[in-house]
Amino acid sequence: MTALTDDEQLDNFKSLTKKYGSAAVSGVLIALIAFFGWNYWQNKQLHRAQNETARVQQMMEQAQSMTGDAKAYNQLAPLADTVIKKDQNSAQAVQAEFVMAKVAADQGNYVAAERELKKVQNIKLDDEGLLQLVNLRLAYVQTAQKKYDDALKTLALVTVPAFKASADEARGDIFVAKNDIANAKKAYQSAWDATIARKQERQILQIKLESVGVLVDDPNIERPILKTQVDES
Template sequence: MEVYTTENEQVDVLRRFFAENGKALAVGVVLGIIALGGWRYWQSHQDKAMAEASASFQQATNAMAAGDGKTQNISELEKFAQSNNNNYGVFAALQLADHFIDAKDFANADKQLTQALSQTKDENLLSLVNFRLARVQIQENQLDQALKTLDNVKGSGWTAMQQSVRGDALLAKGDTKGASDAYSKGLAANPDQTLQSLLRMKLNNLSS
C-alpha cells in the first residue's frame, strides 16, 4: 500500500485520480440520480395504480351486490378481473367464481379461478385459488386434475383442508384407502374443532 507523507502528495494523488476518472464518476453519479428518480416515479405510479384498482374493485363489487347478480354487473366485474393483473383482479375472480359456483356453473367458475392463478405471486393467495379450483374440478369430475391442483396448495396452515379435499377426490375415484389416509393426515394436522368434526365424520362414513 502506498503511503503519502505530506498533504501535498495526497492532494496531488487525488487530483490525478479525478483527472483520470472524473468523467466516469460524473456519468456514474448522473446514472445513479436517473435511476433513483426512475424508481421513485415507478413507485409513485404503482401506488397510484393500486389505489385506482382498489376504488374500481369496490365500485364493481358493490354494483354486483346491489344488482343481485344481474348479467350487466357480472360482465363489468369480469372485465375488471381480466384487465387488472394484480391482487384486486384475483379478488374479483374469486368473487365471480363464488357466484358461478352458487349457480352450479362450474365451467365458468373454473375459468375465473384459472385466470386468477396468473395474476398474483402471493403464495397465500395462490394456495387459496388452487384450493377452490380443486373443489370446482371435483364438481366437474376432473378428479386427476383436482389432485394435481391440490399439490400447489402450499403451507402448513392448509394441510388439514387440503387433505380433506384430497380425500374427497380419491373417494370419488373409488380409492377408499387413499381417502382414509388423506382424512387421517388432515386430522393429524390438528385443525380447528369444526374441521376435526368434519374429518371424523368422513372417516366414520368410510367404515359404515
C-alpha cells in the first residue's frame, strides 16, 4: 500500500466523517460513552439510595422522550437540582449532571454541558471509575468547543487502566482536529493496543487508524475497512 501524505490522510478522515456522520466518529461526541456510563453506574448503584435512583431513572426517560425538544434542558433542570441537593457528593448527583450534560450537548449547547460536568469533576466520591467517566465526557465537550488543549489536560486526569483505550482514542480525535497526524497515529495505536488487550469492540477504532494511514492486523475484522467504505460513498 502506498504511503499517504498528511493531506491525503486528512481527506480520508473527512470522507469517513461524511459517510458515517460526525456523531459516529468524531471526538466531539459524548454519546459514544453515554450508555457505557449509564450501565456502569446502574451496576454500581442498583441497591443504593433507591429514591434518588428512581429520580435519575425518571430524568433519563424524560430526556429520551424529549429528544429534539428545545425546552428539554430547562424542564429537566429542577429534577436534577432535587437530586443534587439531596447529596451533591453522591453517585446519583453525578449521574443527574451526566443527563443534563448530554441533553445540553444534544442541543449543541456545549458551554452548558461543560458547566454541568465541571460541577462534579472534583466531588468527594469513593467511586474512581465514575469520576473517570466525568473527565472523559468533559474532554469530549471541550473538544466540541475546539478547546483542544483544555481537553488534553482533562484526559490526563483519566488514569484508570480500564479507561485507557477510551482516553487514547479521544486524544487521537483531538490530534486529528488539530491536524497533528503524527500524534494522532500514536494515540490511536495506543488505544488499539489497549483495546486488543481487553478484547473490546474496535471496528470504529480500526477505521480511524486507517484514516490516518495505519493498517492494523485484526483477524476478526476484514481489512482494509476504510478504502472499501469510502469508495462506496
